[in-house]
Amino acid sequence: MKVFWNDFKAFITRGNVVDLAVAVVVGTAFGKIVNSLVNDILMPPFGILLDGIDFSNLEVGLKDGIAIRYGAFVNTVISFLIIALSVFIVIKCVARLQRKKGAPPADTKECPECCMPIPIAAKKCGHCSSDL
Numbered sequence: 001m002k003v004f005w006n007d008f009k010a011f012i013t014r015g016n017v018v019d020l021a022v023a024v025v026v027g028t029a030f031g032k033i034v035n036s037l038v039n040d041i042l043m044p045p046f047g048i049l050l051d052g053i054d055f056s057n058l059e060v061g062l063k064d065g066i067a068i069r070y071g072a073f074v075n076t077v078i079s080f081l082i083i084a085l086s087v088f089i090v091i092k093c094v095a096r097l098q099r100k101k102g103a104p105p106a107d108t109k110e111c112p113e114c115c116m117p118i119p120i121a122a123k124k125c126g127h128c129s130s131d132l
Helices: 003-012 014-047 071-100
Strands: 108-110 117-119
Touching: 014 071, 071 117
Parallel strands: none
Antiparallel strands: 108 117
């Protein structure tokens, strides 16, 4: 049981698991913001343009009170498209910032044995001890 607990602790405390948990929480909050943007800000003007139609209430009635709520589906699709566009814009901005950083200064070279960066003037690799 102690081995299981230690393995579990090691798994949970790894950085990528914590990063994933933070991403899920932030993503959930971001989804709520986008849903509010779609439902409270974007859809009312569309409804006015379409003679007061509220997309969230659009449905096709079947029988016995069962209905297909295609308006809610339209809202969900619009929310998805806005989220996808937002993520795309963020990724493009991050990529642009990374390109602007440019290449690191040429004061290091790569060790031919271990591929670690070492000073250009080095005669011996400090990582793998190979002669250069």
